[in-house]
Amino acid sequence: MGRKPCCSKEGLKRGAWTAHEDKILVSYIETHGEGKWGSLPKRAGLNRCGKSCRLRWLNYLRPDIKRGNISEEEEDLIIRLHKLLGNRWSLIAGRLPGRTDNEIKNYWNTTLGKRVHGSLDSKATSTAKSKGKTLMTGPPVAPPPPRTDPPVIRPKAVRCTRSFCAPDQLMSSLLDNLVQRENSEKRTLFEVPQHEPLNDPGMGSMDSDKACPLDLDFLLQDIGEGIQVGDNGTSEEGGSTNFDMYSNDSVPFDGTMLENWMANDCYQPDVTLDFQSSASLLDSEEIWF
DNA sequence: AACTCTATCAACCGCGTGGCA
DNA sequence: GTGCCACGCGGTTGATAGAGT
Numbered sequence: 026m027g028r029k030p031c032c033s034k035e036g037l038k039r040g041a042w043t044a045h046e047d048k049i050l051v052s053y054i055e056t057h058g059e060g061k062w063g064s065l066p067k068r069a070g071l072n073r074c075g076k077s078c079r080l081r082w083l084n085y086l087r088p089d090i091k092r093g094n095i096s097e098e099e100e101d102l103i104i105r106l107h108k109l110l111g112n113r114w115s116l117i118a119g120r121l122p123g124r125t126d127n128e129i130k131n132y133w134n135t136t137l138g139k140r141v142h143g144s145l146d147s148k149a150t151s152t153a154k155s156k157g158k159t160l161m162t163g164p165p166v167a168p169p170p171p172r173t174d175p176p177v178i179r180p181k182a183v184r185c186t187r188s189f190c191a192p193d194q195l196m197s198s199l200l201d202n203l204v205q206r207e208n209s210e211k212r213t214l215f216e217v218p219q220h221e222p223l224n225d226p227g228m229g230s231m232d233s234d235k236a237c238p239l240d241l242d243f244l245l246q247d248i249g250e251g252i253q254v255g256d257n258g259t260s261e262e263g264g265s266t267n268f269d270m271y272s273n274d275s276v277p278f279d280g281t282m283l284e285n286w287m288a289n290d291c292y293q294p295d296v297t298l299d300f301q302s303s304a305s306l307l308d309s310e311e312i313w314f
Numbered sequence: 315a316a317c318t319c320t321a322t323c324a325a326c327c328g329c330g331t332g333g334c335a
Numbered sequence: 336g337t338g339c340c341a342c343g344c345g346g347t348t349g350a351t352a353g354a355g356t
Contacts (some may be wrong), residue, residue: 041324041350063341079342080325115344130345134333 038072042081046071050078051086084127091123095132103129103137 044049053069059082061068062075084090095103101119106117114126114133121129163189 039326061341074326075341076327077325084324085344101315112345127324127346134346 036076037077039077042085044075047081049084050082054082054086080127084125089123090125095124099124100137103133107133107137134213 049069049071053065053071057068062079065071066073069078073081080172100123103117110116112130114130116130118126119123127202192226
């Protein structure tokens with residue numbers, strides 16, 4: 026097989042882009058559209074590798090990129106999304122219109138991460154960085170103690186058809202729950218589509234009086250050992266499991282419904298949720314996506 | 315003014331994944 | 336089923352600006 030040589034091995038230009046190169050790239054993409062990055066430089070007449078062109082366009086030249094400082098609302102959203110998603114910058118960026126994954130990643134690494142993790146971490150990070158090292162190259166961390174409970178398969182949700190909006194209180198509850206799950210290694214990963222901006226740019230500031238749509242369509246990939254979800258979960262060998270949850274205004278949601286959903290082999294095609302009536306969810310210990 | 319340190323962010327690198335033949 | 340290819344992602348690097356001494 027063999028990897029295609031990178032630009033440095035092909036004698037292509039690297040480093041900072043000039044205004045002239047930017048102009049050529051923008052002009053080409055405006056005329057021909059994005060994509061075909063591998064052949065774009067040649068077609069556009071740029072002595073750059075396709076990767077570099079793509080990155081330059083996505084992170085800097087795209088017309089919808091928002092310039093300027095990150096607002097407090099955006100900060101708050103980043104923090105909350107990071108708590109939920111971890112270092113999945115592209116997903117986080119997808120919830121912040123006009124912001125790029127690179128920008129958010131940089132902002133987190135230089136500002137927010139320090140604030141969130143405290144001044145000690147900040148010092149460590151700073152020191153490591155100034156020495157040209159990263160935290161990952163530090164002294165090896167002792168491996169976690171062996172698990173004594175039965176292994177829980179971590180389903181990986183690979184698709185989410187719509188963003189999840191919830192009132193502050195509910196959102197906090199869900200986030201906490203998900204973080205607890207993450208801590209107990211029952212982490213669920215899910216992706217949020219990039220091209221569906223939130224109804225409200227500040228996801229966390231949804232009006233609690235409004236209905237909150239939930240439309241999750243998670244395809245849980247079987248990773249070979251089956252899927253287990255909670256005590257009431259099921260396990261099956263091979264294949265994959267689809268979890269469909271969506272909302273309308275007809276059926277109020279309560280914890281019982283979720284329990285039923287879980288009890289039914291974790292699969293019930295049409296679970297209808299109405300977060301207007303979701304107070305009981307806040308008391309629920311069991312929230313599984 | 316000169317030097318060092320620190321923070322920032324654009325750009326690079328390598329890997330994973332999905333589509334296709 | 337397999338290999339190739341293009342693309343996207345997250346981690347990392349390095350240039351540079353600004354602050355501090």
